[in-house]
Amino acid sequence: MNPKSGFVALLGRPNVGKSTLLNRIVRAKVAIVTRKPQTTRDRIAGILTGTRGQIVFLDSPGIHKPTKALNSHMVRTACRIGEEADIVAHVVDDRPTGKGPEDAMVRGILEKIPVPRILVVNKVDRIGRSAADEMRKNLTRDDFYAASFLVTATKGEGVEAFVTALFARLPEGPAFYPEEDLTDLPMRFIAKEVIREKLFEGLDEEIPYSIAVRVDEYNEEPEKNLIRIRAEILVERESQKGIVIGKGGAFLKKVGTAARLELEKETGSRIYLELFVVVERDWSRSESMLRHLGYEPG
Numbered sequence: 001m002n003p004k005s006g007f008v009a010l011l012g013r014p015n016v017g018k019s020t021l022l023n024r025i026v027r028a029k030v031a032i033v034t035r036k037p038q039t040t041r042d043r044i045a046g047i048l049t050g051t052r053g054q055i056v057f058l059d060s061p062g063i064h065k066p067t068k069a070l071n072s073h074m075v076r077t078a079c080r081i082g083e084e085a086d087i088v089a090h091v092v093d094d095r096p097t098g099k100g101p102e103d104a105m106v107r108g109i110l111e112k113i114p115v116p117r118i119l120v121v122n123k124v125d126r127i128g129r130s131a132a133d134e135m136r137k138n139l140t141r142d143d144f145y146a147a148s149f150l151v152t153a154t155k156g157e158g159v160e161a162f163v164t165a166l167f168a169r170l171p172e173g174p175a176f177y178p179e180e181d182l183t184d185l186p187m188r189f190i191a192k193e194v195i196r197e198k199l200f201e202g203l204d205e206e207i208p209y210s211i212a213v214r215v216d217e218y219n220e221e222p223e224k225n226l227i228r229i230r231a232e233i234l235v236e237r238e239s240q241k242g243i244v245i246g247k248g249g250a251f252l253k254k255v256g257t258a259a260r261l262e263l264e265k266e267t268g269s270r271i272y273l274e275l276f277v278v279v280e281r282d283w284s285r286s287e288s289m290l291r292h293l294g295y296e297p298g
């Protein structure tokens, strides 16, 4: 059989495990994952290439009610990703699905996308198989979804069956990217995301949502097997700056070390990482600041 190819969007509410599923499928850490909702803010492509062909999976920001310009950007990005796809996978988890305002919003967005929809019930390890199956039955009573799958993204269970079904539905076609590529994102972007991940994991309350990372300098020095990265961490208030720096600089140092170790593993280079914290008042409410930070309005 000739190779297949196509784009598959992973859409759904925040925190359901879209990024975890993407990483599991491509067997690499392409997207950052944290315990906190609204982690992903951009279109993250993960490319799976094999004898069956090539699927470009598009991870997306979780769909939620926007409160600030950043959130509107995230939801618009998710909608655009849906419009790009040949198939949309709607990922849900163990939280009650179907009644809340976010679910209505997701449903409204999915309804407008004129491609086959596949339901993916994730976190079956937490839900339990029979309850997950019950959930799947309830959500697939009508013909809204062309197919449905139960998966545990963290362990990979059920993922191969899902991928096989996607290849079966996609048309024959050429690969879009070279077979060794796992993503179309530059390392500079990944560096920014890894720093943001370490910040998200260590910070509570609203602070993660007031954080953006801007890489000002990314210089490779191959003769020294070294990459120099200088990044600014934006916060919205002076009080947040103190928290991000931590007592005697302890938190910032911890973030820097964790990010550096991960990036060294990823690149195979030594990393020299400098982090600075700057206050940019209400950046997450400002369209021009969003543009400046690379969050392009849709």
Ligand SMILES: Nc1nc2c(ncn2[C@@H]2O[C@H](COP(=O)(O)OP(=O)(O)OP(=O)(O)O)[C@@H](O)[C@H]2O)c(=O)[nH]1
Pocket: 013, 014, 015, 016, 017, 018, 019, 020, 021, 032, 033, 034, 035, 036, 037, 038, 039, 040, 041, 060, 061, 062, 063, 122, 123, 124, 125, 126, 151, 152, 153, 154, 155
């Ligand atoms: N128990 C369990 N936890 C999971 C599974 N998949 C993801 N998680 C956890 O769920 C949390 C959110 O995962 P993400 O992959 O960041 O979720 P997301 O849908 O990309 O979230 P946003 O980017 O915020 O929209 C993380 O703590 C994951 O470890 C799973 O199969 N089982």
Ligand SMILES: [Mg+2]
Pocket: 018, 019, 020, 031, 032, 033, 039, 040, 059, 060, 061, 062
């Ligand atoms: Mg995500």
